[in-house]
Amino acid sequence: MAQAKAGRREVGRLEWIVGAIGALIVVATLGVLIHEALTYHEGAPALVVRVLDVTPTDGGFVVRFRTENKGPSTAAEVVVSATLKDGDRVAEHAETTLDYIARKSSREAGVILRRDPASGTLELAATSYRKP
Amino acid sequence: MTSRSAAGGRDVESGFLVSLGRAAGGAIVFALPVLMTMEMWSLGASMDRTRLALLLVGIVPLLVGLSHYIGFEETETWVDDLRDAFVAIAVGFVTSAAVLSLFGLIGPHLSFDEVLGAIVIQTVPASFGAVIAQGQLGQSDAADDRRNKQAGYGGSLLFVASGAVFLSFNIAPTEEIDFISASMTPWHAIALVIVSAAAMHAIVYSVGFEGQSAMRPEDYPFRSVFLRNSLPGYAIALLVSAAMLWIFGRLDDLGASAALRLVIVLGFPAAIGAAFARLIVGGQS
Known part of the structure; x- marks a missing residue:
């Protein structure tokens, strides 16, 4: 050496x-x-869900979406629920949990529906979270 | 003349490249358990920024101390030690970033916050590994050996703190310590304190005598070793485990007694790590 x-x-x-x-x-x-x-600064997470695409598969219609956390704090176990409405009637409901979305970050996930989302109005929203 | 010094320079550089490679190897060995633990990836993003900064600042003196006593390169002055500490951080940072991207855990799909946080967390064990690689994997040189013998009381407490940090760092963010402390009664907690201190003493006693340290049975009776080394060592282990828990935000929502119990639970691995520090960190014997 x-x-x-x-x-x-x-x-x-x-x-x-x-x-x-x-x-x-x-x-x-x-x-x-x-x-x-x-x-x-301390604040609530701001969770915004945006649909990326819908793919018809043998297992159903796969709706891929991206959940973005625009808020200043991190959210864990974010539940995103998808509701397919046919007029006022709820035609289908699906839910998924995202482990973790850091502040100013986003995560991709999907729900699988039996009906074509184009047949009604699809509402996707984050419904709950936990502080990590 | 010029060609000879140029060749000497090349030798110096290639020798340094070899030790860089060895440091990177050590970084991976020591960081792997942390690199492949889920809590650690998300922690970097959710942790309080001030505490993350404190963690990064806090490892610098530990690395300088480790580099002084065991070295990654032969060191003589504190400038050398400081440079070695920063070399270790550079190696740790780059190695962590490389492995995390290899696993697909960091990338452009994550925010800058998250990526930086994850890398900084991994840099802590990785840079420890980079410094220790020389002590464990490499040939230690005569100068470091000599200083290791002369580490003295302050030096041995530094080893103890490094060992405690090293073993408790991997465990502090896990959910398991919560479960353990919740399932313990106060009697269990008392027993754990006694066992931790006793285990520490047993290891310090046997390792201290086997090794090259100044402690000798005839010089220092049981009571003296226990009071001078084992008890302060356990106190340092408890302080380190409290600091780790606080840095990772584990004490934030806890009451005093639940917090103390958590510190005691983490204090056990911290004490074991502290006691084995001379083997893990300063193992030259």
Whole structure:
């Protein structure tokens, strides 16, 4: 291994560079975290559900959707319920639970309906969550 | 003349690359249990930002201390130790980011918050692993060996704290400690305190004597070792476990007695980790 003959070891330029990168990572991360800590304010998660697409399959109509959390706090066990209405009558109901949606993040999921969602009006909304 | 020093420079650089590789290996070995634990991925996003920042700041002195005593490279001055600590953080950060993306756990589909948080959490055990890799996997050099012998009281308490952090870090975010502390009666808690302290003493006693430390049976009787090493060691383990629980937000909604019980439950692995610190962290014997 690289070692100077008398005691003190030679330190290559690369080692200083990697050390500096480490210091930079720490400083930059701290900067971001402190910025987030200062701008953070407690608030309710804002969960918005958006349908991505509907795919007819042998197992039913797969409705893929994306749930976005636009709020400042993280939500766990987010229940998204899908209701297919035929006029005033509820034709079909499905529910799914998303483990976890961090603040300013989104998760994709799906529900599977037996009827074509185009046959009525499909309502998708987050109905409950838990603080992680 | 110039060509000879250039060749020497290349040797220095290639030697450093080898130790970087070894550090990355150590980082993966130590971070793998945390990398593959579900709680740890989401924690980074939901954790209080100030506490996450404190965690990152808190590991720097521990890494500097570890680097001073066992080293990732032979170190002489505190500038060397500081540089080594930051090298370890760089290695830990990059290794964690690489493995997390390999698992598909981080990527452009997640917010920046979530990605950064996940990487920072993983960086803690990974950078420990990077420093320790030299102590465990590599050949330690004469200078570090000598200093390891001379670690002294302060140094041994530092090892103890590092060992406690290392073992309790993986366990602190899990649901299981809640279940354990909920199923324990106060008598169980008392028994656990006694067993933790006793186990710590047994390990410190046997490992201390086997190893190269200054403790010798004739120099220090049972009572002295217990008072000077085991009890302060257990106290440090409890403090570390309280700090870990607080950083991960586990104490936030708990009453005083439930919180204390949780600290005691986590204090058990912390004490074991602390006691084995000379094996896990400073194992040169």
